Amino acid sequence: MGKRVADVRYEELDAEQKRIYDIIAGTRKSGLGGPFSVLVRIPHVAEPANGLHNAYRLNGKLDRRILELLILMVARAHGAEFAWVVHEAIALKAGLEPAIVDALLDRRVPDFKQTDERLTYDLVTQLLQTKTLSKAAYKRGIDGFGLDLLLELVSAVGFYSMVCLVLNSFAVPAAEGQTPLASADA
Secondary structure, eight states: OOSSSSOGGGGGGGHHHHHHHHHHHHTTOOSSSSTHHTTSSSSHHHHHHHOOOOOOHTTTOSHHHHHHHHHHHHHHHOOOHHHHHHHHHHHTTTTTOOHHHHHHHTTOOOOOOSSHHHOOOOOOHHHHHHHHHHHHHHHHHHHHHHHHHHHHHHHHHHHHHHHHHHHHHHTTOOOGOOOHHHHHHH
């Protein structure tokens, strides 16, 4: 399926859309892409979504390796090719083992060497499957991460799920038409 919404043309945006475009594109090396290539049309949503995105990626307290593990899990669960392709490289650069990335791609439980990765996997899996944390999972999350980091983890799962829904609903393709998730499922 091709992208459902045409790429925005800067000269066709109104003043508020241009303001948001400039803010969002100005903080990214690749300019305006992904979910923001669609959301820029509605500045009252794009601006706070960008703020929340920056809260995780620029100001988050979760270890970047843990955040990227979480994002890959959410992207895989939602089948969001764009998010997977972008975050696979970031996850590896952040120190996530290639074997973990490969296992996620193949829908296998990774062989975790680090307890924080295993805990993240268990918590995110439960969130994606049941939409909540059981008493036992909540206690493990508090014991392993503390309240603030657990709150960041849970809210990040929600935020990146929203991102994946936008990407999928508007058929935002991955760079160069890459489809690693579909290929792994074939």
